[in-house]
Amino acid sequence: MKSYLAALLFCLLPLLARPTQAQTIDTLVDVGGYRLHFHIIKGQGTPILFEAGGGDDAQVWEPLLQPLAQVTGTTLITYDRAGFGKSEVSRAADDTQHGILSGLQGLETGLRKLGYNKELLLVGHSYGGFYTSLYAARHPRQVKAVVLLDVMLPGFATETFLAGMMRDMQADIAKNKTEHRGRYYQTLNYPATVQAVRNAPFPASIPVIDVVAEQFFMPNPTEAARWKAAHQQFAAAQPNRESLTAYGCGHYLFHENPALAVSAIAKAYAPTRGPQQSPDLLQRSLRYSVEATNELKKRETDYRHSESDLNSWGYTLLRQGETQKALEIFKLNTVLHPQSGNAFDSLAEAYLASGNKELAKTNYQKSVELNPKNINAVEVLKTL
Template sequence: MKKLFQVILMLPWLGAAFAAEPATDTMVDVGSYKLHFHVIKGHGTPILFESGGGDDETVWHDLLPPLADLTQTTLIAYDRPGFGKSGLDTNRHSIKDNLDDLEKGLKALGYDGKLILVAHSLGGFYATLYAARHPDAVQGAVLVDANLVCFFTPEHVAANEQPNEALRMKFKDSRPGLSYLYGEITSTVALMRQTPFPTRIPLIDIVSDKTPFRNDADIQLWKSCHRQFADEANNRQGIVANDAGHYVYKANPALVINAIAKIYAATLPDRERLALLDRALGYNLDAANQARKQQAEYRHSEDDLNDWGYQLMARGEKQRAIDVFKLSVELHPASANVYDSLAESYEALGDKRQAIANYQHSLQLKPSNEHAKERLRVLQTAPN
């Protein structure tokens, strides 16, 4: 199972310059259920974070403290319906319904005015719809390997209908929020085709160098779609996050933080903007030093080998991927994840016996590994 490298920045100089208020967690009644918001209060245009599909607001927690110290503005992350601590209305679960309820929640908290949007993956669709509804309120956006509708061609949608339906049924009882997400993909894409991101809103579009896809056609379509989107307006900047996977803000948090700071700085008067740029200089000096240290620690770590193995699999070099995952198993024998990855590579090669053995070993180390459980169920029930 692919495990993404997570970086935590330590920025002591920022804390000395500005003490951000402690984060607060609030449940907001939006009618038939409650939405959970995680807020760090500050001063200036608030920044709203949209997470990817299947994620909750906790994915932003490492990014928010340094960003709060740098921008000194209000940061808002939340759980979409059916995820994290938020409730769910089983009769209203489309992206439009979700946006209606987000607007209610923001209004109740007093953040229904000007905003900056930051969105990852599926969150790109939510940010697009919000910006289309509030083109004058949204002051800027940063998209992080975000969903853009140009990627979801009719052919792509048709090819994924059956897999999405299988996933909808798989999570129907265990994770209803995720089940509805897969069930709504076709209708969501149809709505997004009618909802362009307003070109008047300045934005930075960051696309991963290592896309979340394994076949060349999807990889090229993802990258070309993002280039096309960035080229549609002069106030858009496209950035390729070199050597970063789908969770760019974990692999390269400094890049994402700087992009957000740049968009936010444009909303400030000259004196405050210069102060922010001065803080950003100090941040970047510290971040560069931390990155050097972390790269040294990361080299040939479990995460590094895991990423390397999946890159080989994506290129069709299955036997070489197995060799890399075997090395990872030798170096990290107590990790359930490395056995899961090795099993996945054996499964891709067609070696059912070795795949089953390694999935079983992964489960022995981590009985809660749902990926291993699901793959074992499929492999053990499939005909020989």
């Protein structure tokens, strides 16, 4: 599904192209004993700073950057948090010195050295919502607006939720201590991160557009209801906060519906341009949205009931706990596309999820027969 949407966005880029190309900078900045990697598309106006979700680096924002550069014309700043992507890890010996406060201090140092420590618009996704919230609390006058894309809120991360999460993540914490220091510190300090954000309430003066995915990222209706309630409560707390639902989208809504994300960011950004330039910016945003929506509809027609469509449908059912229904969809996909190694791989995964190891093994073998380069299937077969 993600590859399809990436292809869609690639097709849209010529519609947005301008004669001149914005200057792009990739740089490592020393922020006090370690270096953070920044990727910057230079423009004019209030810069937009992006905060990725947990486990992601700056590359996750790639589908949005070119359209936003064309629509807003402003500077776009993405970066890798310490231990992710191309960024280094602080040499601090104490694990607690690698939490959100030290991460923000490193970011603030980097922005200051790059000359972007004045006005900013913030965009956050998932775990990145903690960083946008705390940065806004520390710099309420500099932050002009915030766009939240299905972010984790302190109101959702209750003590019960955190206790369960930390219990479930012990194996990952132990593994990442040697394999991925960035994830290790992020997970280990998660409860302290939530507490730090709770101790610094989001400034009432900063306008917010809070976009929430319709599809919750876990097959748990109770938790999905809690997630939506937390966002509704946050949006209702101040009159300058607007709530939007990204219908038909999952957690990475800005990949599944980039036009919605671009439009929301452009809407939040427009007031920073002043009354003279805002209408022009919104006109460009509208033109992009119309073109993107039209192209998306055309490609959806071609995509409907294709191999990829059935595969995505099956995985949606699997995430929702509808394993038997998912199996029927995956079976249908192998009947309609008998030469697809991927179709048999998905069916095998569904059988494995249902506890039927024999049929999982049979279908993984069929997948490898059709696609000998399916390394994942080969590795799973070793365990079976």
